[in-house]
Amino acid sequence: MIGSMTQKKQTKEPDNTAVRTALWRALHVQVDAEPHILEDGIGLKLVAPPDGWQERPDMKYTQRLRASVVARARLIEDFVVEQNQQGIEQYVILGAGLDTFAQRRQEAVSPLHIFEIDQPDTMTWKEQRLNEIGLDVPDNLHFVPVDFETSSWWEQLLAAGFNISQPAVVACTGVSLYLTEEAIVAMLKQLAGLVANSQLIMSFYLPLELLDEEDQQMQQMAEKGAREAGTPMVSFFNPDKILNLAREAGFKKAKTLSTKDIVEAYFANRTDDLVPASGEVFLIATI
Numbered sequence: 001m002i003g004s005m006t007q008k009k010q011t012k013e014p015d016n017t018a019v020r021t022a023l024w025r026a027l028h029v030q031v032d033a034e035p036h037i038l039e040d041g042i043g044l045k046l047v048a049p050p051d052g053w054q055e056r057p058d059m060k061y062t063q064r065l066r067a068s069v070v071a072r073a074r075l076i077e078d079f080v081v082e083q084n085q086q087g088i089e090q091y092v093i094l095g096a097g098l099d100t101f102a103q104r105r106q107e108a109v110s111p112l113h114i115f116e117i118d119q120p121d122t123m124t125w126k127e128q129r130l131n132e133i134g135l136d137v138p139d140n141l142h143f144v145p146v147d148f149e150t151s152s153w154w155e156q157l158l159a160a161g162f163n164i165s166q167p168a169v170v171a172c173t174g175v176s177l178y179l180t181e182e183a184i185v186a187m188l189k190q191l192a193g194l195v196a197n198s199q200l201i202m203s204f205y206l207p208l209e210l211l212d213e214e215d216q217q218m219q220q221m222a223e224k225g226a227r228e229a230g231t232p233m234v235s236f237f238n239p240d241k242i243l244n245l246a247r248e249a250g251f252k253k254a255k256t257l258s259t260k261d262i263v264e265a266y267f268a269n270r271t272d273d274l275v276p277a278s279g280e281v282f283l284i285a286t287i
Contacts, residue, residue: 014047014122017174018097020058022047024066025073027059033272037070038077042100046129064215064277071262071276072203076171077101079201079284083169084109088199090168092157093117094187095175098126102141113140115162117153120145154190167195167287173203177233178226181245184235188249191287198287200251203280207236212278219279242283251285 022043029036031054053059059066080091080101089112093099096116116123123145130137137143142160146153158164170191176184191200208216226233237245239256246254259278267275 012121012125012128014125015097015119018118018122019047021069021174022098022100023049023053023059024062024069027054028066028070030054032066032274033270037067037266038074040073040100040104042103042135043098045133046098046100046126062218064218064275067267067274068259068276068280071266072173072280072282073099074266075257075262075282076173076201077105079199080112080169080171081105081108083199084112088167088169088197089113090163090166091115092162092168092170094153094170094172097122097174102138103130103135106138111140113142113161113163115142115144115157115160117144117146117157120147165195167198169199169201170194171201173201176202176204176235178231179235181235185245185249188245188251192250194287196252196287200246200283200285200287202283202285204237204242204283205233205235206238206279206281210238210279215277215279218277237281239281242281246283246285251287254283254285257282257284 022040025038025040026044029039029041084091089110091101091112092115093101094117096118099116102114102116123143127137127143142162144153144156144160146156162168172187179187188200191198208219211219223233239258242256243254258281259276262276262280262282
């Protein structure tokens with residue numbers, strides 16, 4: 001009888017992109033020369049991949065992407081710490097994945113409420129794994145599971161305790177690529193309504209013709225894989241367009257950082273040939 005049958009509970013799994021990002025961060029510490037741009041071994045503990053994961057093609061042949069991932073994380077974390085020192089006590093991560101700032105950087109910040117927003121399966125899996133490896137979820141870390149197709153991330157953020165009367169830093173990386181321009185504009189307008197002195201740091205991606213030649217083939221392969229996986233990359237912008245989007249949304253000040261800026265900040269005088277892929281542009285905007 002159907003009523004007496006035991007239904008197997010569906011296993012929650014994290015997003016594949018989140019897992020790959022966590023492993024790139026771990027691989028950086030294992031194979032790249034010191035000084036490391038970012039030291040993050042917690043993501044590796046969360047994922048607990050099988051032996052030999054370092055030899056996977058998406059690990060072994062993607063050094064420039066690995067460099068981009070660790071540089072992106074370092075840039076954002078430095079920015080959050082700087083803003084916290086200036087009095088901002090709320091940090092929102094849109095598309096948090098397996099971010100581990102809350103586990104690694106507590107000593108670097110004064111009281112800071114961290115709101116991690118991502119798909120429900122990723123959030124559920126992450127919380128479970130943190131408990132399994134003995135890392136309790138601190139009181140200042142708020143998981144905000146959101147089905148972006150059916151729910152409002154803003155409403156869920158407010159329900160999680162976000163204080164709209166206090167400024168915040170909002171980080172959004174690896175997300176704009178998969179959103180339509182209309183959706184990006186709507187997000188920017190929503191964020192521009194935050195209280196004065198709030199900050200946004202968000203990554204955008206250049207169109208293929210503006211990439212370094214050595215990165216164009218890798219980008220074409222990435223776009224093909226994304227289409228086949230049902231998550232096509234749809235939005236690419238040049239820096240002027242990014243600034244226009246921010247200003248039209250209502251941000252008071254806006255600037256962009258290029259790959260060249262990132263190289264100068266974090267990759268100068270390295271003893272290896274580690275350098276990030278071209279193509280990622282960061283918007284830093286003030287409300």
